[in-house]
Amino acid sequence: MRIRITYRKTGALLYTSTLDVQTIWERSVRRAGLILQYSQGFHPQPRIQIANPLPLGFVGAQELIDIWLDDERKPEEIKDLLNKSVPEGIYITEVNTIEENGPSLPKQIDASTYSVELLNSDDSIEKIQASTEIMLLKDSLPRVRNRKSYDLRPLIQEMSVQTNPDGKIVIFLKMPSNSSQTGRPEEVMAELGIPLENFRITRTSLVFLEKYA
Incomplete structure (x- = not known):
């Protein structure tokens, strides 16, 4: 299942790099008890796509990220679980399921x-x-x-x-x-x-x- 998350990024995370933000999401998914999908190959990577890097110091009002999960829970339940797991400075406003094999989010x-x-x-x-x-x-x-x-x-x-x-x-x-x-x-x-x-x-x-x- 591929979900698209809309979220706000503010406060303490304004100066957090894109790479660190991706790590935060990976840990938050695990903390929420959701099963994250990984890529295949010798060095599997979590299937997470950030739409577009947010420059350091910028507030993000409607940032987007796609995450692939091995989970069948409803988007609203996933939203509630993740909002309890993400650190201060991130707040999820919307979660939607989208076409799993559609174009990459950045493109x-x-x-x-x-x-x-x-x-x-x-x-x-x-x-x-x-x-x-x-x-x-x-x-x-x-x-x-x-x-x-x-x-x-x-x-x-x-x-x-x-x-x-x-x-x-x-x-x-x-x-x-x-x-x-x-x-x-x-x-x-x-x-x-x-x-x-x-x-x-x-x-x-x-x-x-x-x-x-």
Whole structure:
């Protein structure tokens, strides 16, 4: 049985690597009394697929992971068992069974949406909106990351600015998250001249390719 889990990743686990998160899931499945499937071969590996690595320090509002189980329990029961077994910082919101031999989860993901909350900004929402509008009007935004030059502009698929109920300015972004392109919202903030310590990023959703949506 292949299940797809939707979960939140927050708090103490914000700076936990993708590899460590996979280990956490493996241990949590065992702790819940569920039977995890393993790959075949000389070095069997647990059949777990994380949709897309979440950068360190990002909150994950709707992260996705596929896990293969030798178990026939209903999704709601599995959800309850796992929520009692995962560490603080992970909370499962949904469990669904999916086609066991369907495409791998990472190959189904096309993009990510983000909310970037400004924490210590003296700028008005009008000024931030004007800055984002100027950015979107540009044909290219040359950047350098890890000593490599690239154009940030085509990676900004959508961008808007609003205020949240607390009155803080929030920038909403949609950027690619697939095998050919990955957009980084912190690079957008750097282009806007907003220091790293002045914002908090939440990945709000993972967007499937149209044929898998």
